[in-house]
Amino acid sequence: MPDQINTAIMLLIVGIITVFAILSLIVLLGSLLIRIVNRFYPQLPQLSTFEPHQEVKPNEIAAIVAAVETITGGKGKVEHISKMNKQNKS
Amino acid sequence: MEIFEKLFNMTALGGITPGMILMWLIGTVLLFLGIHKKYEPLLLVPIAFGLLIANFPGVLVSGEPMGVVSTEQAPGITHLTMLEIAKEYGIINFVYYSLIKTGFLPPVIFMGVGALTDFGPMLRNLRLAFFGAAAQIGIFTVLICALLVGFSIEEAASLGIIGGADGPTAIYTTIILADHLLGPVAIAAYSYMALVPVIIPLVVKMTCNTSELQINMKLQDKLFPGKIEIKNIKTVKIIFPIVLSLVIGLIVPSALPLAGMLLFGNLIKEIGTSTERLSKAASGPIMNTATIFLGLSVGATMTASEFLQWEIIGIIVGGFLAFGISIGGGIFAVKGYNFFNKKKINPLIGATGLSAVPMASRVANEIALKHDPQNHLLQYAMASNISGVIGSAVAAGVLISFLAG
Structure with missing residues (x-):
């Protein structure tokens, strides 16, 4: 059981960090994408x-x-x- | 007399057990909720009907009900051909082992969801996407709680994923990690999604005060401008799902079956007229067909022998907790942000960080309008709501990559 609790706590940390990392990348890449499109392909x-x-x-x-x-x-x-x-x- | 005996044996009357009667009652209640109360009827009605038809004796040649048999009940079933499964265990098991057990249908439904999703609100309010991450806290918190009350870690993960408020994600994760809990997890996930109009106001009432709920997002944007103007939203919307699938595929490949199909569905929608037929097929006939088969066979996993166990109560309670903590997690993330920033965000944006698109956003908008009739925050809520869909798919990917196999 203690091993499983350790795994669960590790999952909590890794899971939340991964979700934050992916969403941070979405924010960063989204902003970058908008800037590039604005610069090179404005409507x-x-x-x-x-x-x-x-x-x-x-x-x-x-x-x-x-x-x-x-x-x-x-x-x-x-x-x-x-x-x-x-x-x-x- | 012999004829009457044969007639009696032909009917199901001789094989009825108290457990089956209880399951009929549960099925009837779920049908009532789906049909009359309109709680997620598109899924609750097929699930409830699948449950009902899985609990009649003597349907198969073997005399067994036609419900889904688990691999524990029939250890050799995974080695049979689909023809043999259909012949020996009936069509529901054929559908279950070919379409559900293989993990085929949830990603197909996600493709349809993608074709119905508009990333525009998220792209226009990118920073709000962060709150889709905070709202995944319920998944992992309940995982630990479930472990402490005696669930195995795979079962605990399946229970926790209910907190992602995303039906296909919960089903997909449970198929891979603890398929014997598929029925109750699906019921809990869809029931709580249907109860979003009750659960969000409850958590908001417990955690937010009136002045916080009156924060006007449009006014804040005017007071603190800083958003990048999007000059060509159509092009951005086409490139975005391609870039995003590359990122997710590289960092959390196990989330790609769900997220990839979601983004593909979105891409064919955003391309426009040249792929319109694909988009219409994905969001219409394909999604509807998948929903019927998914609902019926998930419902059929709930046979009396599998469903009527004490751990089901744990799933119902745990699922509710996961939901509540996820909503609270998003709200407290916004409060933390507001503490350090001049530009304030309405905590309702955090409450929509769990999936349940677009109902969570609509509920948040209604609460905001109650406190300030001018405060229309639907578009802002949709930003965190959509990022919550991606967030829960990524969280599921993390659980699967660590616990599967």
């Missing part, structure tokens, strides 16, 4: 940043984004949407 400007005067409806934006993604196999990104004016059309 492209949100579509919501399109100016209201462009009068592009949200469902139209969604349709355009989906169409570009499908046609380019996910490689293409929509950075800017602007309406062509009537003069350009002619």
Whole structure:
């Protein structure tokens, strides 16, 4: 029995230290990962940043984004949407 | 007359024992709790029904009930082929020895849990992940207590893991360390998880005062800013489970069957449309099928001869203690942190450091709102709650690597 108690106490210490170590690594690596992604792969400007005067409806934006993604196999990104004016059309 | 005798022998009436009747009562109570009270019905109903059908005599050709037979009752069973097990011991034993005893189903369920989990709240509040570690204290404390009252160290570990508040983890650990306790450990784990709305407020009431419960997390963030802004959460969420599985695989490889499947499930969810079908399958049909087989066969391990023993009471009491100490451990870890830091954390964040996602977080949020209607801390509670899932899987890995074999 004393041997088993010793094992149990050892398990308590090792167990808690291991869980803390893993979660500390999660915190550290998570922060590191966020910094790296922020530095090298920040998200492209949100579509919501399109100016209201462009009068592009949200469902139209969604349709355009989906169409570009499908046609380019996910490689293409929509950075800017602007309406062509009537003069350009002619 | 002979016909009547044969008819009587065909029925189960001749073989009923008082133990079986008691097991029917227990099964009925569990069904009532699952169906009417809605205590974890997805698992409690299959477990209770498995218990019920395992306690009828004369089901098998041998005249025995169809419940799971342990390796002590049938020492040669592990050397039989699956066909022989199905033929001699029935389909429940076939399911048990092929899917449960091999440790297959709990990781499969964890894969589904991963596909339903969002690591976003944890990534946005990374420092709160530490409290998922403090809340594992109940596992190891109860392990020592159980040892002192006469359980073997493997049984004590299976009992302690109930404090992790994670059903698949408790089942997986018990299958490996003390499979004869599988039924009661599963019942205790899922019952206490269902009682989280009762247990957390009880422990919080005993350990926290009103001013602590009124600590507003959003206000603290405004007063003491310092969080890193995440500019591309989608990419972070995709890379995170890959990195995490590498870390866990290197440091606690024995936790990888559970944690690895959890992280895989999460990865296929976060990738998005290209793996959506896998994610939907993992969190839907696969998880549901696994839950049915797991519940039924775990319930069928509770035959009268195996279940009606004094040590079951020890498991019920010990499981409750493990739960309570885990919640208390998280709360006191937060109090310790608050003692040394200007930026305060609501102790309810510590209380959610055990798993039981997302019920523990919802309960914590409700308690916070009772004390301050503006104090919405669900997202913060989810951070420690999700880290608790990882924490309990790692704790299980430690127990398995030291005690298995």
